[in-house]
Amino acid sequence: MQDFILPDIGEGIVECELLEWLVKEGDLIEEDQPVAEVMTDKATVQIPAMHSGKVSKLYYKAGEVAKVHEPLFALDGNLDDQQKAHGTSEGASSDKSKTSEPIFEEEESKLSHAPSADDADSSKVQSRETLDFILPDIGEGIVECEIVKWLVEEGEKVTEDQAVVEVMTDKALVEIPAKYSGVISQLYYQQGEVAKVHSPLYSLNTSEGCGTKIGLQKTAEQVSHQPQVTQQRSPEQKSINKKALASPAVRRLARENNLDITCVLGSGKKGRVLKQDIAAHLDKSQQTDSANQVATNHNVNENRRSQSQQTEGVDNHNTVEPIRGIKAIMAKQMTDSVFSIPHFSVSDEIEMDKLMEVRRELKQEFEGKGTKLSLMPFFIKSLSLALKQYPIINSQVNPECTEITYIKTHNIGIAVDSKVGLLVPNIKGVESLSLFEIAQEVERLVGLARQGKLSNQDLKGGTISISNVGVIGGTTATPVINKPESAIVALGKIQRLPRFDQNDNVVPVNIMHISWSGDHRIIDGATMLKFSNLWKSYLENPISMLTELS
Template structure:
């Protein structure tokens, strides 16, 4: 039997992954749980294990392809079970028999099982001898419009067929499919359906028909509906318009608090200036609304039509001397076009572009959220680290004997954990929904790590309960895994406070961005010899610079200063850590 394996759902809202590398080839023998591929999500790189013992039959994606969760990426031949062709023939025969017994005479009378069978058939091969790559929503739309998905040329990543491709193919086919789509939408008049749907976007469900923008919109959409002929014979455009209208019937339900979408879909929404929470959808994943790229483009097109109609209506009103007309709520505000243009960067000769996606984009979004959610205040100070340097030198040889590289970071982690005991407000998170400050009982310290993919933050749990060598060993291991991109998501979760050591690269002071939803992050500068006044004399001392950023909604400047003062005490005299 041929066993299909779909890209698994790794949770946390991840909707797709980029295939990085195959570890097997067709014909290879595999065992259950053997790693067959590496996939990069917008969270991390994950290994994909084989679900069965068998032989690799076919690889259905290429390295570099972005594959939606739930799409088949590989098939296996499993011994001792019937072949896929035999099973398919048997299923077709049984389905035909059941349809005859039930007296089914039209495709509309078939149930869910029929739809599932059709989808299975569509997912096998296309008319060109290859497999059809298409999202379930695109397959469903193809069935609704009567389009042979095997004949559709996919314009998506890796040749994937999107809803837009299906609609384009349906439009090329002409006539009757458009009418059928309009009937399924519950309207015999395609034009009215689209006018009604987009008019709700235009005039905010006023329904009074008095808005000049609404009238203009109806006029504009009417031209789309009847192909500019004015005689209602433009059935190709009418069918496609009705399909868009069917997707827009839930416009009034938009404005959600949370929407699941693939990173690529969010990028399209940003490029088109669409708020993804406003895009209507009837798809749900994990109990949350899910929006795909086709839905975003449809919604953007509806908005564009509304805006054009508003502009036409306003121009008509002004030419007639009616200066009191106001644009509808959906109209583009003045200066919006200029702002959109500013978001686009023109590349000159010699410039290089690379995709802003995956882990890099996730890091950027997290930084943006942290910076613009938590009001940052940074407290700068310096500490005489001469004793710290001497203590590390004494212990370094002992650590080397045990195979552990001992840096200054474990000392700082222990000092931070001790200082948090005395100043717990810096070990907090702000629960905005419940309007509560959560004082965390754990001392889980994240260590910001520079990698080729961007900044990652491995978390060392229970720092207050571990010795220096164990902290050093765990930290080194986690940092190495982060740089190798083999770190698990759970190893970067649960932090209560973060340390970033920019001094390892070079630097004195900085303004670290808080690892939201934490409320504080400590930046370490380089330890360098500097002149300091000691007992009235200027002498050379090893000095460590500190930069503490805090969320000013929770932590006052005085709290930050007191925390740093306590931290300095432990770093200036590391023997105090023996009491902890």
């Protein structure tokens, strides 16, 4: 007997309420079969079995609170062993019409091959060689991800650790490698669909021979031409369908579509009915019912479509797409920030000529060391120097607005427009980094962000942010604070504009507009302006930063 320990089911979650047991004591269950529905303070989650076997004890009753990392239920033995023993006990009292599925596979093997004592064992080994790959934990608190791109196709050979699929969570783009070598037999999701953590992602045939699948298809064709075997299989097929294996979500989907789930052929492990099986069954029915109508109206529809395009010239149909991944988390974060933080803004302009000259002088030296030098490292380092004198700008307020936490480290975030959406990685401990080290970090983070491969560590723990809208072409902006931070600055593009010098002569000057947003609960306008003026002084006179560097 082995205890199933309730795993981590979300960031910061230590307990959950047991809503419903999906099995009872004494039931035989399969690996990954849903066992219980539990509710946390964030969502309702189905807990799957880690192994096959027999449920010997349920440690909680419906309505009770279960603790994370404590036993949830006990599992006795292995399902294969249980089924083998169960089949043996029935063999003495059952006739041939009640033959179990493994025995039927043995009969198929004997029909398609020369009789051999090893045929039955061979068929059983082949059935075990097709494995479902279970989507593992891919980040703290992440329960689902979007399929961005399959890197393989069904029927393609893969090797151990070969990248199989790219998935996008609400934090980053992740490549999922193959756990074993073999042949991809089925992909359970299409691109753009959402896959659940701890659910099957694809199935893999790990047999060395590539003709296993073809051999089984030929066997099935030969069996279909044998009247006696067909007559024996029909009642067995009915008994299997009466006990269709499916999760509660799939059964609910079948009920919503008035569909008898026992009529659906399951493509999952050991005949499990999946959501795509329901969809395929419904599509097939609809196609059968509407085939004649489609053929009759095809030309009419084509003519109408052609006429519509000629008269209107454009497609007037609206497009609807779900908000997922980075877009979803950004929408939630920005909404929370705007409605919980009273923003205020101040703007100014900075003369950039001296800073641009310093960059030109240092650029070649940095490139000689393998690092590109942009203006961003200067913005970041000077911002850190200003934060030392105005720590309130680097502080954070608690949700109840009763305490202020002054953050000692300066973890300065930089907004990056990546291919998966807006990302704000941050450079940790800027106060103790040199200009060269900051330039290295900027180059690393921007490169990873544009590939969508930032780690959770790079995205967590920011204390203040910089949004460089100028690289796209904007001059001013009103940035939204990246909660729980208290301030953010937007940098406009550098423009060559006329200005008056001390002698009232008009001179061309490189000007950059800056726009600050602050949390008005803890930062007042005067403090923000003093802080901004100090930061501005460092940028307009870069040599003044030397007096502050330690």
